[in-house]
Amino acid sequence: MDSSPLILTLASIVLASTPLIIAVCGEILTERSGIVNLSLDGTMLMSAMTGFIVAFETDSVWIGFLAAMAVGAFFAFIVAFGSIRLRQSQFAIGFVLTLLGDDLSAFLGQNYTRIPGPMVSHYPIPILKDIPIIGPILFNQDPIVYFAFILVGVTWFWLFRTQPGLRLRSAGDRPEAGFARGVSINLQRYLYTILGGALVGIAGASYSLNIKIGWSEGITRGLGWIALAIVIFGGWSPIRGMFGALLFGATKALATYLQRTFPEVSVVAFNALPWVLMILVLLLVGSDFSERVISIAPKSMRRPLQRMLRISPPQALGSTFVED
Amino acid sequence: MQDFFSKHPKVWRAFDIFLPFLATLAALGVGAVMLMAFDANPVVAYGALLEGAFGSTNALADTLVKATPLLLVALGICIAFRGGVINIGGEGQLILGAVASTAVGLVNPDMPGYLLIPLALFVGFLAGGAWGAIPGFLKAYFNVNEILSTIMMNAIAVQGMNYLLREPMIDPVQLEAASRIPQTARLSAAFDLPRLIPTRLHLGTGLAIIAAFLVFIFLWRTVVGYRIRAVGLNPNASRYAGINVPRHIVLSLLLSGAFCGLAGAIQVYGLHHRMFTDGSASGFTGSAGFNGIVVALFGQLHPLGAIPASFLFGALIVGANKLQRVMQVPSSFIIALNGLVVIFVVSADYWRRRMAQRREADLVGEMTASSEAEVPT
Numbered sequence: 001m002d003s004s005p006l007i008l009t010l011a012s013i014v015l016a017s018t019p020l021i022i023a024v025c026g027e028i029l030t031e032r033s034g035i036v037n038l039s040l041d042g043t044m045l046m047s048a049m050t051g052f053i054v055a056f057e058t059d060s061v062w063i064g065f066l067a068a069m070a071v072g073a074f075f076a077f078i079v080a081f082g083s084i085r086l087r088q089s090q091f092a093i094g095f096v097l098t099l100l101g102d103d104l105s106a107f108l109g110q111n112y113t114r115i116p117g118p119m120v121s122h123y124p125i126p127i128l129k130d131i132p133i134i135g136p137i138l139f140n141q142d143p144i145v146y147f148a149f150i151l152v153g154v155t156w157f158w159l160f161r162t163q164p165g166l167r168l169r170s171a172g173d174r175p176e177a178g179f180a181r182g183v184s185i186n187l188q189r190y191l192y193t194i195l196g197g198a199l200v201g202i203a204g205a206s207y208s209l210n211i212k213i214g215w216s217e218g219i220t221r222g223l224g225w226i227a228l229a230i231v232i233f234g235g236w237s238p239i240r241g242m243f244g245a246l247l248f249g250a251t252k253a254l255a256t257y258l259q260r261t262f263p264e265v266s267v268v269a270f271n272a273l274p275w276v277l278m279i280l281v282l283l284l285v286g287s288d289f290s291e292r293v294i295s296i297a298p299k300s301m302r303r304p305l306q307r308m309l310r311i312s313p314p315q316a317l318g319s320t321f322v323e324d
Numbered sequence: 325m326q327d328f329f330s331k332h333p334k335v336w337r338a339f340d341i342f343l344p345f346l347a348t349l350a351a352l353g354v355g356a357v358m359l360m361a362f363d364a365n366p367v368v369a370y371g372a373l374l375e376g377a378f379g380s381t382n383a384l385a386d387t388l389v390k391a392t393p394l395l396l397v398a399l400g401i402c403i404a405f406r407g408g409v410i411n412i413g414g415e416g417q418l419i420l421g422a423v424a425s426t427a428v429g430l431v432n433p434d435m436p437g438y439l440l441i442p443l444a445l446f447v448g449f450l451a452g453g454a455w456g457a458i459p460g461f462l463k464a465y466f467n468v469n470e471i472l473s474t475i476m477m478n479a480i481a482v483q484g485m486n487y488l489l490r491e492p493m494i495d496p497v498q499l500e501a502a503s504r505i506p507q508t509a510r511l512s513a514a515f516d517l518p519r520l521i522p523t524r525l526h527l528g529t530g531l532a533i534i535a536a537f538l539v540f541i542f543l544w545r546t547v548v549g550y551r552i553r554a555v556g557l558n559p560n561a562s563r564y565a566g567i568n569v570p571r572h573i574v575l576s577l578l579l580s581g582a583f584c585g586l587a588g589a590i591q592v593y594g595l596h597h598r599m600f601t602d603g604s605a606s607g608f609t610g611s612a613g614f615n616g617i618v619v620a621l622f623g624q625l626h627p628l629g630a631i632p633a634s635f636l637f638g639a640l641i642v643g644a645n646k647l648q649r650v651m652q653v654p655s656s657f658i659i660a661l662n663g664l665v666v667i668f669v670v671s672a673d674y675w676r677r678r679m680a681q682r683r684e685a686d687l688v689g690e691m692t693a694s695s696e697a698e699v700p701t
Contacts (some may be wrong), residue, residue, distance in 0.1 A: 269487075
């Protein structure tokens with residue numbers, strides 16, 4: 001088994017990126033149906049807290065994950081209900097829930113801070129783990145990591161290769177057309193907002209049960225916003241989103257490495273680096289920079305480049321749909 | 325009930341205005357159940373809350389002092405929301421305003437107060453505006469989602485503040501001492517905003533209320549304000565009407581950030597008289613940049629509605645401290661209570677709109693009925 005520092009680092013990047021990958025998949029499902037669940041940051045804190053406490057009390061990580069899913073689904077349900085039924089701004093509701101989740105998790109979890117608890121057990125996959133380089137990075141991990149990668153594939157297949165996925169995308173892209181074809185738009189939106197929220201719940205719990213074991217106030221703070229940014233960076237595609245999450249994990253690892261190498265540079269520069277980078281990435285994605293790259297590329301490269309770089313948000317994202 | 329309101333439109337209008345407050349009472353009712361779950365007597369608890377917020381001149385002054393930054397941030401949020409952009413960067417813009425205005429005071433210690441204070445507040449206003457204009461520019465010309473960019477600008481502002489307060493702007497006394505608490509020196513006492521009565525209440529509260537009226541006049545009585553609202557309501561129609569949409573998006577986020585920056589400057593010159601950090605954003609801001617958004621929503625995104633809304637939330641925060649001391653209830657309870665209040669107000673708004681719709685439908689029904697009666701048969 002190869003255990004050179006580089007391979008260990010890559011394996012730790014993969015592990016550290018799993019909550020982001022799972023949360024990004026969940027939010028992509030939600031946004032593809034036309035709803036923005038802005039509460040991700042608060043939801044992840046709530047589910048990280050719930051997941052740990054339930055796992056601690058029942059001594060079973062899997063029950064912890066189930067409880068975290070329920071919390072995530074419930075927060076998402078509030079967003080869906082508020083925007084579909086109460087016709088309120090989903091951004092306002094999501095934002096208020098973010099604040100609420102942050103404070104409520106600090107409040108409810110205060111008796112469980114900084115205590116050791118159960119964790120997901122390591123489970124290397126036999127045979128596959130012995131493949132050189134890839135094996136130790138991808139297949140010498142925890143079940144949650146495998147789940148994240150399977151989820152990316154399943155989400156992609158579901159969205160782009162199945163009939164239910166088509167109905168889901170119609171709710172986010174052309175709700176009127178979908179409705180005319182007999183799709184219950186708001187049912188789709190409820191369904192995928194709640195499912196997406198449950199996945200965000202898994203993401204939160206995977207942090208407190210698999211990466212930084214235990215609970216302390218605000219442990220996942222910021223991750224939810226990063227996930228929302230990666231959804232945009234990933235162009236609402238799970239596979240690109242996965243690469244975005246891995247890229248972000250890699251930058252953080254790089255920042256830690258640079259910090260050790262250049263101790264004379266102030267630590268705040270490295271703390272701010274991921275955020276500056278995220279803004280720059282959003283800038284590149286949002287501007288016509290990608291169009292320019294496509295136009296100067298050789299002709300045979302243009303089509304694949306277009307498929308890789310062009311980004312179009314679901315067209316009815318964030319708007320309400322009235323069935324009548 | 326519906327009939328009652330149709331017959332008494334004046335009662336309906338009064339009810340309309342007080343609905344947020346009724347919703348607040350309902351939220352406090354749910355909070356009472358939560359208090360009972362903690363084995364706390366809700367009557368005693370809410371008594372302590374009221375006493376803490378309004379019980380004495382000092383308590384009332386503290387409530388107003390807490391409400392001041394909330395009001396200023398809420399004004400900024402109103403401008404942004406009316407312009408169709410969502411500004412979640414209040415924390416960062418507040419920090420920028422505070423740091424920049426503190427620097428002005430530190431660099432010119434010998435300037436007379438009547439010159440320096442306006443200058444410093446203006447610099448704070450500009451600094452917050454500049455920090456808000458960056459996401460505005462990115463949104464208007466590069467299509468970068470402003471919700472995410474403002475959140476990230478917050479994180480960057482916090483890191484910048486931590487650097488400045490630990491290195492170049494640190495109090496020389498702290499530099500000598502081993503403790504090295506990251507804070508600046510106290511600003512010259514000549515720069516303190518005048519106290520209104522012998523309490524902590526300072527002139528900043530008055531400035532904030534004046535600002536609320538100015539923002540109201542700006543948004544509803546000037547051409548630029550009208551354009552900002554037009555862009556917010558319908559960017560496409562505005563473009564066809566000849567309004568430069570990107571420029572007004574930048575302007576609304578710039579002004580939004582500017583009021584948050586002013587809030588930071590007033591916090592420094594009115595209350596703390598120095599800048600400090602605990603490493604996070606809320607250490608200095610007290611989460612005013614976030615709570616101001618809630619205040620603005622509560623005030624129905626109207627600058628004048630933000631005045632009572634900020635007072636209410638200031639009272640909740642100050643009263644909560646007292647409640648916590650008296651009842652030994654965790655401080656997070658009060659924040660959960662704030663969330664409850666917002667959720668109730670939001671749902672009440674839905675109910676109000678539905679009632680209004682029904683009322684209109686009733687009126688239309690009556691009118692058609694009476695016109696039909698006039699038609700000769």
